[in-house]
Amino acid sequence: MDFEYSDKSKELQQKLTNFIENHIVPVEEEFLAFQSDKNNMWKRFPKTEILKQKAKEAGLWNLFLPKDYGDLSPGLTNLEYAPLAEIMGKKIWISEIFNCSAPDTGNMEVLAKYGNKAQKEEWLKPLLNGEIRSAFLMTEPQVASSDATNIETSIVLDGDEYVINGRKWWSSGAMDPHCKVAIVMGKTNPEAHRHQQQSMILVPIDTPGLKILRPLSVLGFYDSPEGHAEIILNNVRVPKGNLILGEGRGFEIAQGRLGPGRIHHCMRLIGMAQYALGLMSKRTLERETFGKKFYEYSSIRHEIAKSACEIEQARLLTLSAADKMDKAGNKEAKDIIAMIKIVAPNMAQKVIDRAIQILGGKGVGPDTYLAHYFAIARMLRLADGPDEVHMYQLGKSCIKKYGQS
Template sequence: MNFEYSNRSLELQAKLNAFIEEHIVPVEAAFYAFQQNPENLWKRWPKTEELKQKAKEAGLWNLFLPKEYGNLSPGLTNLEYAPLAEIMGKRIWISEIFNCSAPDTGNMEVLAKYGTEAQKQEWLQPLMNGDIRSAFLMTEPEVASSDATNIETSIVLDGDEYVINGRKWWSSGGMDSHCKVAIVMGKTNPEAHRHQQQSMILVPMNTPGLEIVRPLSVLGFYDSPEGHAEIQLNNVRVPKENLILGEGRGFEIAQGRLGPGRIHHCMRLVGMAQYALELMSQRTLERETFGKKFYEYSSIRQDIAQSQCEIEQARLLTLSAADKMDKQGNKEAKDLIAMIKIVAPNMALKVIDRAIQILGGKGVGPDTQLAHYYAIARMLRLADGPDEVHMYQLGKSLIRKYGKA
């Protein structure tokens, strides 16, 4: 295994860091002041579009797409993209500036891989341009959605249209005023084989019958302006041409979407943990108790050392999964993807918790991102499949592999 970054990745890492220092750091305080003002809930920070344009001009745009797509993507491998996602993860809000934020990244990959030319023209191109944002509607409040075969939303063909009925929640991106389209997963044939009942379809957010019921907070954080919405679909009608790939192909699309999506989350989690490590290390130089600087305490040194060990372990496992995805495809890398999806959120939670403890009152307050990052990491033990599902499938795969011996 050789995880040396390519020259192209190294160049982009340097450009990304330089861009952040020049354009992000000077305005970061203003961004957080805007976000923390209750009057600005669901409003977009005024300088967002300006920064996006600068990132596009700098060639730091659509970095996540693994294959060349016109002149709007550098066509990086997963291994090349991993350190860039980690850098962005240290300041989680900036992913949108480079058009690399979820759920848009997963939705763009779905459209690029499975969409028709008409679907790409109508929705993929504006998403890749950063002109609009999108949502992904899969999870439902009435069923255990960790088993996607439980999903009950109906998608019924009626002449030249599909009629959609159901209720979704944790629809990330759904609160954003720039969110113009959602990919909805539901059942087109409840009588088919359990993995061929589901389909995915494109639904414009302004379609009659689509109602945003309420925003959902994650441990008190609303993640404005994109947010997480609960959405009711009442006799929502869309043209049959909005179906993606074909009836019964929903699980196939989901697997193609969730593999890259899961590892992108893990890359960003490594960045969040690195942010926490750097913050607690700096704090040890600033504070003292009982006549000793924090860094002089053995327990604090151990916390920092242990954190570095755990971050590096997760980083290497992430790179290993990315490398296998590049060389052998997502299906062959599924065990490694499952491993890192289990490891990365739990690692980030431990490291962030240590940082909170060392920073004390500042760690739980609004002056750092530790509390928000803790909420995100805890949520990611559930998003894109909870730990238990990944461990269940990984255990099954390993028993099949080693049980033969």
């Protein structure tokens, strides 16, 4: 098992690192000041589009696409992209600058893999160009959406249109002022086999009957401007041609969407944990208590050592999952993808918590990303399937494997 990065990936890692240092770090304080001003809630940082254009010109655009998509993608494998996601994860707000932020990445992959020609022209093309943003509507407040077969939103054919009714929440990306379309998951046939009841359909955000009820915060963080929303769908009508792939294919699409997305999330989490490790290590050189520098305390060194070990373990496991997906596909990689989804968020949460403890008051304040990253890590123990679901499925798979030996 060889995780040596390709020359292409190494070159992009260096280019990405240089771009961040030269173009993003100089405006970072300006960005943070903009974000902290409550008057700017649900507004976009004014320099975002300028930075996006520079990234496009630098060839740092749509890095996430696993297969070549014309001139708009470098055509990286999951293993080649993984370290780039980690680099972006250290400053989580910058992913959009490279057109690599969720939920757009997953939505673009869905359209690239499953969309028809008209859907690609109308929605995929502007998404790949970074001209618009999108939302993903799957989770519902009334049911345990960790089991997608529970979803109750109805998608009913009426002539040449589908009529959609339901209530969604944690609809990622829906608050962004540039959000123009949502992919909605619902049921087209409640009587079919439980994995063939669901479908996915494209719904323009300005469609009559789609109403954003409220933005939702994650442990106090609203993740402006994209955010998460609670949404009501009341007799929303869209053309029949907006259905993706076909009726009853929603679960299949969801499984194809979530595999790469989980790798992206896990590598960004590793980037966040690496950021936390760097901060706490530097802090030990700056602070002292009772006449001793922090780094002189064995307990502090132990916390840093444990963090370094856990980050590297999670990184290697995630790279292994990326490699398995590249070589064998989503289905064959499902067990190791479950492993990274269990391991990476828990690891990041622990490492970030240690950094907060070592930094003290600064760790819980607005002067670092630590508090926000802790909230993200905690949320990602629920998003894309909670820990318990992945452990349940992984445990079942292990028992079946060894029970047959």
